[in-house]
Amino acid sequence: MKIIGMKGSKEIIVCFIVLLCISSTVGLKLLNTGLPTLGEAEPKPNDHFKSFSTICRQKGYPFEQHKLKTYDGYFLTVFRIPGAKGELLEPAIKANKPVVLLWHGLLDSADSWIINDEDKAPALMLANQGYDVWLGNSRGNKYSREHRFLDPDRDEDKASFFGFNIEDMANHDTNSTVAYIRQETGKRSIGVIGHGIGATQFLLSPQTGIEVLVTLGAYSSLNHTQEKLITTLANNPKLIENLKDAKMYEVFGEDYVSNKIFSAICENSPSVCQYLLEDIMLVESEYINIDRVDEMLSLFPSGTSLENLEHFVQIYTTKKFQKYDYGLELNRKIYDHDIPPLFDLSESPNFRVVQIVGEEDHISTPLDNHWLNSQLESSVEYYGSFRIGHYSFILGKDMSYLEEIIKLFKQDQWS
Template sequence: MENARFLIYQVGIYYETIKRTGQDGYYSESHAVTTSDGYILDLQRIPFRRFENEENAPKTPKPVVFLMHGLQSNSVSYIFLGPDLALAYLLAEAGYDVWMGNARGGLNSRRHVQLNPDVERNAFFDYSFEDIGTKDVPEMIDYILKVTGQPQLHYIGHSQGGTVFLVMNSIRTEYNQKIKSAHLLAGVGYMEHFPNRLLRALAISTNLIYSFAVTHGIVEVLGPAETNEPSPEIADTTEKGLLDTLLDAITSLFGESEMLAPASIKQYAHFGQNIRAKTFKRWDYGPIGNMRTYGSLRAPSYDISKITINTTMHYTVSDDLLDERDVIKMSSVMPNARNRKIARESFTHTDFVVAPDAKELLYDYIIEELNNSSK
């Protein structure tokens, strides 16, 4: 049974999301998708143009676009800029059936058929970005295609939304056939040249920080309860100091915004393992665990050369979480990928979803490309 505080949190988040879309003049729907491992995901849909609804909208089928948010974010990131500027609304105006995913543990997806995230915390938050890429995203895509009756959709992913695209299509390669085209907005994958110095330094102690956090029940980052930081009763140790530094770094990266949503500490640990190893690989269980799980002493790398989708990797030279050299390397490995640099030198990692000039520098281009590929 979900406790009262959890219910209040969920209803509040849901109400604010629906209210925001309605205030902006758009009809929206909320769909629940239950994954194979029991997580209940919220999937938002904007099927019509502004001020249209089921009664006055044209009945002809529309091409489908699926948008996936980044780490510590949610579907609000694609409506944040409001009418005339936000990507989801621009796509709806261009005649697309727009769907926005919410990963497990995040906005209105902090639910499970059995696990209560406020009680069985360690079990509920035992997931990394690979679980989102191999379960959440493909199962949301299957749901969307079933509801719309379309054989394919277009994919847009920001930051971790790009990461999970790379994971999904390198492991579950059948999804290459279900995606017509993709646009990755600072999609994080290869990390040989990871640019953030503080996170790069903390990544050296990834396993130590993660083990300490899980031991003390600190498994959720920026959740609704006072569960984001170590308890005052925990003695000051090197491990606690490292975890405090990581949490402070996360707070400084994301600040306070309606786009924020909870995430698992294991998502950060998985990125940390890759930053430390300067690679893009699956969760590292250690030699014994890797042999048991993968049949090899080392965690295997994601083979993105298996991704055959027509993919554009948008990037900026002022990104503190993704280096230009890693983007260029990824696009050279994927057979049908190309890279595109944003034409503003100061454009940042979060500007992909919050900068007013993202429409001019990015969104107009994406919509033009989608229109061309949908013909």
């Protein structure tokens, strides 16, 4: 595969990381032809590479795992923590607590909500505050790689299985999950907290059954983003075309190759880890719980589609918050127009919005969130700005923002 027109050493590093993580095949080839052997680390008393269920059970939280089918045939795994630490499963469920659904970011999974220290992990904090906590997983990530008749590991099915973008996730994943949770719990309405794209999915698909949506660094306009992955791909458009030509429709899938490398780097080489975090991932080390970074990187990224990633590259390139650009011919067929239409956020959603912004968020920046706020207008009942970054929402050492959210929830409860 020939990469054309890369600019600068940092962009070369980012492109290398993209290729390393893009699929297990590429990752394994690179490991076998030039990267040093890391070896198998000795088992440690931490959360490295543990599943969501294992982490919950070992920490002593009641836990359920559910699987639901979306309206277009994808099977999504949904986790549930219905009670506080030490609480038994059945009594916790029978307590009929208010429900909060958490939704992860672009390349993430439900793992992100429980990987921080126990007193700082958002899902565990909410469970200990008396909430029935549910956690979604978008199509294509490591927990949601199933379909009614498509196999993501079969060559002839990959293009179709991974032929989705944020609009598909908004129209199907969120709707199906909210409907399923309401049916399982008998609740009239639920609260939702979304991180990054996880918040955007709900904004693009206003639906019944949600009382309040909390957006944590929601993606919308990306005019001011410094996200290295998006900006590098935008500056090297041939890379995405090369990946399509190579039929690599899944990106950053859970092959554990990249996860092992990044986790080992942060465990054994703090200076290299700091460069990787601050210069490449734009993690604000001043504001995150640095002791949990190697755990996070052992479980992140969790996979999505190339089309989904390309969609955000298009938004950044065009400076328009618009639907996916399929090209002239398909645009005319799908949209009845040469170019994709803009997403319309002017229509008030059927729920209240709490917008939380990180002042040091270089991915979903304060300026871009200010634009989003202007689009949502009267729907936003609370706008909170905190001195944290994008990853601090899930791995912060100061979780004051979530404490403020819980105060708001307690003041205006739902059932």
